[in-house]
Amino acid sequence: MNPTEVTHRPGTTHEVTNQAPPLAGYNLFTTDAALGEALARAGADWHRETLTRHGEALGKAETLALADLANRHEPELHTHSPRGERIDAIEFHPAWHELLALLREQGLHALPYSDPQPGAMAARCAGYFLHAQLESGSLCPLTMTFASIAVLQREPALFETLRAPLYTREHDARDLPLAQKRSMMIGMGMTEKQGGSDVRSNRTEARPAGVETGRGAAYLLTGHKWFFSAPQCDAHLVLTRTTEHDGLSCFFVPRFRPDGTKNAVNVQRLKNKLGNRSNASSEVEFFDAYGVMIGDEGRGVSTIIEMANYTRLDCVIGSAALMRAALVQAIHHARHRSAFGRVLAEQPLMQNVLADLALESEAATALFMRLARAFEDSADAKPGDTDDKSLEARAWRRIVTPAAKFWVCKRALAFTGEAMEVWGGNGYVEEGPMARFYREAPVNSIWEGSGNVMCLDVLRALEREADAAQALFLAWRRDAQTHPVLNAALDRLSVLLNGAPGTREASARRIAQQIVLIAQAMLLRDGPPEVAQAFIATRLDEHDADCDRVFGTLPARFDHAAIVERAFASRSV
Template sequence: MEPLELTQNATQTGAHRPGTTHEVTNQAPPLADYNLFACDAALGEALTRAGADWHREALTQHGAKLGLAATLELADLANRHAPELHTHTPRGERIDALEFHPAWHDLLALLRAEGLHALPFSEPRPGAMAARCAGYFLHAQLESGSLCPLTMTFASIPVLQNEPALFDTLRDKLYTREHDARDVPLAHKRSMMIGMGMTEKQGGSDVRSNRTEARPAGVASGRGADYLLTGHKWFFSAPQCDAHLVLARTADHAGLSCFYVPRFRPDGTKNAVNVQRLKDKLGNRSNASSEVEFFDAYGVMIGDEGRGVPTIIEMANYTRLDCVIGSAALMRAALVQAIHHARHRSAFGRPLAEQPLMQNVLADLALESEAATVLFMRLAHAFEQSAAQATQAEESDLARVARAWRRIVTPAAKFWVCKRALAFTGEAMEVWGGNGYVEEGPMARFYREAPVNSIWEGSGNVMCLDVLRALEREADAAQALFLAWRREAAGHPALGAALDRLSALLNGAPGTREASARRIAQQIVLIAQAMLLRAGPPEVADAFIATRLDEHDGDCGRVFGTLPARFDHAALIERAFPVTAPASGF
């Protein structure tokens, strides 16, 4: 009994216990059980400006659900257990089946339940596009991989709507809010997802170099006819989708055509789309990207023959908007985590969040995040305006401005916001120090995910060249937008000077314009963000303009944390993420 008495006495007196080295202190608790929507003032204000207040309660409930510890755990599980490819059954039958962790399907069920895959199309009303984009933004702060098939499904709807016969057979399965995880022929499913496959080994962004061939499956050819496709796709996103939109060449036409390629043939047998392997990619682990080969795969031509690129570019316009939102969401998620950590971590005798230099960094990140948020919400409104104006005989100045936002500002925003996310997530990770650099926390996943939106759906150079093309082809829309900005900038020297610099870039020698495309796109976005921020608190707009656009103080290439001392850094941080963040409510 003597050893037991000694142990008890040691415990009672607080003496050192063998094997104990230290007490865990000064570690930030996990951020959980907060409401992602209710704590985001910038998003709430933008929702009102977009005329989507009718969706506020749904977003409040969605934000509460996403902030629950159990929901956050789904994102971790889906990324720790990557999908597995099973090409054959034990009997040797080709199946190309993907096995996902249940958390993946739980995430997709959350997305569909909110209507984020179809809301503006299935339930059209003023503000529906902004409502959908706000909800997408909230989910993208949780997990990015599950957004890929949802984005492609959403973006495919306006393309498929132009094919009435085909769309009539798909409408209910596209619009339903139920997620059907089964890998069975579409006729037996309650819902569906659609992917896309454009990239081939030899082309990358240059899809016009694609070599996949399509030949008529019967006598009929052209739009609506059945075809057999032979070739490959180097990046085939989400191969588990029920169908994909792909590009291929027909023998009778020099251009590419667009095809709807289902996972199963009409007779219920597996289509000849063989998955060669899954990509071992940087970023999220939850989603599957693949390489595939077509061996007389069944497909239906959609759009006119030889007009595949213009047909599918409508889909790309929507996916590019989601790239902007996804990057803005990564920025928001990283910002909130950085502020939370700084409030709970002390160094050199006081909390990080009370130290002036750390406050400067966090306030600067908060400015960048809010600017990205108001930008994607304005783009969402422009997409809705453009759709509404499409049926009108005469185009108003307001419609031309909306067209400029959609056609010119969208690719510029896709370039700039996605680029900024890279530096932003790295800076936010640094706030966490070494804790941010390990995979057990969220910061490493945000950082790994940040590059993809800058690459997918057109790299930075492709986007900036697209901006130049749009400025030329949509000259009337560009003029309407710039005139509107001139009126809004009246009496504001820094904004007026920024517009002058943009004008000088646009009117430079023709031979220099392409080389300056990135600077042009950058300037367009910064002016757009500055204009939009002026609808909010003056201190936010003033700090952004002074540090991003002012000819003397502004330097968009600077590192974060160089705000002038005259701005109230603590107030900017509190606006971004209040000290008492609204709880989940569940």
Template sequence: MEPQAPPATHEVTNQVPPLEHYNLYESDATLTAAVEREGAAWHAQALARDGATLGAPEVIALAGAANRHEPELSTFSPRGERIDTLEFHPSWHRLLALLRQEGLHALPFDTPRTGAMAARCAGYFLHAQLESGSLCPLTMTFASIPVLQREAALFAQLADKLYAREHDPSDAPLAHKRSMMVGMGMTEKQGGSDVRTNQTRASAPGAASGRGAEYRLVGHKWFFSAPQCDAHLVLARTSADAPISCFYVPRYAPDGTRNAIRIQRLKDKLGNRSNASSEVEFVDAYGVMIGDEGRGVPTIIEMANYTRLDCVIGSAGLMRAALVQAIHHARHRVAFSRRLVDQPLMRNVLADLSLETEAATVLFMRLARAFDAHLAAARTGASESGVERAWRRIVTPAAKFWVCKRALEFTGEAMEVWGGNGYVEEGPMARFYREAPVNSIWEGSGNVMCLDVLRALERDPQGAHALFDEWRADAQDAPTLAAALDALQASLAAPAEHREAGARRLTQQLVLCAQAVLMLRSSPDAHANAFIATRLADAGAGLGGGRVYGTLPASFDQRAIIADAFRT
């Protein structure tokens, strides 16, 4: 007898098709409007082309592959030679090539024009929706440029390779490479964020010392991100009691030999698994002092200001990616005889999530304008306005605190829309969730950011007053926002000890007011009103927060908010 096929156990139905073949840029009305508003319309065509590329299934697949096939460290060759090499899956290099070809590592510096920072931030936001780990070395390379530009002789040797739009994955002396990446090494075991406790020592082997001189470094770094980079900016002391200085430490020494940077191990991280983070030791490693001796922290903080903005954008990108996946799922999945998107409570959740991403997007794009103004002032020698300086110095760390914190809860809520399918690794939601904490931790944790906000407010009272005056003008017809601003300024008038203890609440109030102002200026009235009603209604009483997503009043048109959020 012919063997009979086993009976079918079930028919596969009501499963959601993968989200692909969509344009990440053109489907985002908030982003396209912000690109126009912030002076980057000249880059819109390139963003639309890139948005289509990132929505292609073969490109989407790169993200999963890069995170399944993690980087591998080889410390020794088969002959016992110390080599400290890393091997990455081809998908990783393809992701970096995509980032680099769009100029996201250097756009405002190699193409200095109005809106260049906004153009770059918009592009970075698109790629943040694809994969997070590959953003790290690109961000650090980008942020190193304004620091290295101040070292004329060194920068003249590096500029072509820093600006190059071709990713060169080879591990070779810089003279033999077409492009380069730069990382940073700040934290040590004993200090973490408190880099002033660093112990790594740098000594000058010759008669010359100070800025531009050669040094030899001995010490360690507890977190040394992207150890495969062609150079790192590293903090060290020139003596046990000297203030910290900053050094350019290349992967290869000038004589072509591998620099004495020993990779001890790669970190086994919760997320960001496609990217290599390491512990290293410097064993008489070659370096060049950049910036003035003893001014290492202010020197590298210039780099950190840019990386913090990228943390905001990276978290906003994660939120956007999770949102469109949730909306796509709800538009296709049927439960209890209705599509999820047609069920009032699910619509409430999705609309609330949509408002959160909209507020994050208008915020980072407004910060991009402030950074554009800063770069323009540096190029022309003009003075930076107090308002733009305040957006950059005060609101950036506040945004880094708030948006990165919101990403944690946001990705969990979006995963829940998928149900059990969201909790398994075959789909993207689990990866988004694991990625969410990192931007809140790297480049200054939440408490560090809130203390930075207080310091910025205290150091630039003129800028803070100009900022609040601007916001009050926007709040004239928005009594809830006006009350929130009153509460914020009352918090700022409290004794210093109370301000520090309440720095998280103060920072939350500040960034929510900033987002509300921006939404009043640029979002549909219904969106702005819903955001203010649900984020600031209790701020006048010094409350705020303490709410889950999906608590919008029924009076708002939640269906329209969702439709505006993801246009297909």
């Protein structure tokens, strides 16, 4: 052989083998047994066909590609036009608008309001959960728009002008005054530099624009917001002080003034975030920005808290969706990747890891779907209702929701990291979805109240809703009569709750954690035995449970393979 002869050409040194194919061409809804069962329990089977179509559309390769495009091509801020006019325009990749169009097409921004019927809240939450497995950033403006409706409905004159663009299923990406648009989105402006979660330290001030003051009157706002979520929205709900009242008031601040000129909300810069990169978050300053007071003067926090309750529920759903998305990717990879002579999914230790992840994911799914039912039941209740159903619904909504927001969002961080590790080095690079899931995981734990804020809110709710808490705990006691592990878990919760006030605050995280784990166990106990027994034993049994443990430490006596198969059947793809 001639030593100078080329025997190999670039790209021909090896054949690519033992690499998992991209996960695509599967139905996100029909492959999720836990979600389908929860939908039926919530009385929302009427929405099953729609979710089936939606799940199929989301699983297509071209739809999945939108998420990658929207996150690789981040939004750009253009503060001025070529002529020097202040415009504060946000430019998005077309994929972003396609994602928002998908969301609105499914009615996920308004379904329980625009199409009210039994189970509508659960139907909306199930659809939101499916989309959140695809892409997280596009959910932010949709969540805030949905949550704002409960607040705006209490302002009949204003809401009448907003109803049509809020309820429509069309996405209108144009940056125009509301009167010229077919649809709208609403954001939030609460946080300032000096306060963070302590919004009562806000210093932005509003003064009357004319002689009228109070609810429904026009004001001019001056100040700043350190986190102004989705600055491209058509309006924002903003907390600020007024010159007449030291307390915070809530204002509806549109992007354009009534005369069609741009409102004086100047975007200083977009946040350079760890994740949620497809979505624009910003810092803004108000220079006599036009706003209308909604709610009573000085009652801004109580006015907007209803909005926060809904956004917190969406944080739970978003984190549960990240878990589900990471889980199916991990299972798919393990079924196509071999190591040491065997497919990963057939190896006992990997089965343990995947089964443990599957338990966590199913528990999170069951929990947010139960919360959806509670939101609907409590919305239907009349003021002063004290029947057991109404009290329990209030407890789930007011006590379990912040606890779930704390616990599920925290678990998503460890969960996505473990699922990434299943992929090995391939999971750590940006070409696949696992790195994006991991970067997305922290935001829901931080946004709308960090872990400590949520747990302190649980304590406040336990005190203010004592009757509701008692009704819920008594119901759990009745259901746990024949289950010694659940009874013992309730005993430990009782000890924590009956401690001295200072002890309770120091134990707030443990209290919230115990409430959620018991709630999840109660929801799973009547499901498939392999799931119920493994979850209850490893999360609540004093002999087997260890909440600080890593995933993959299930006792060998449980049927790991059956748990994984239920989570994502091998015939799915």
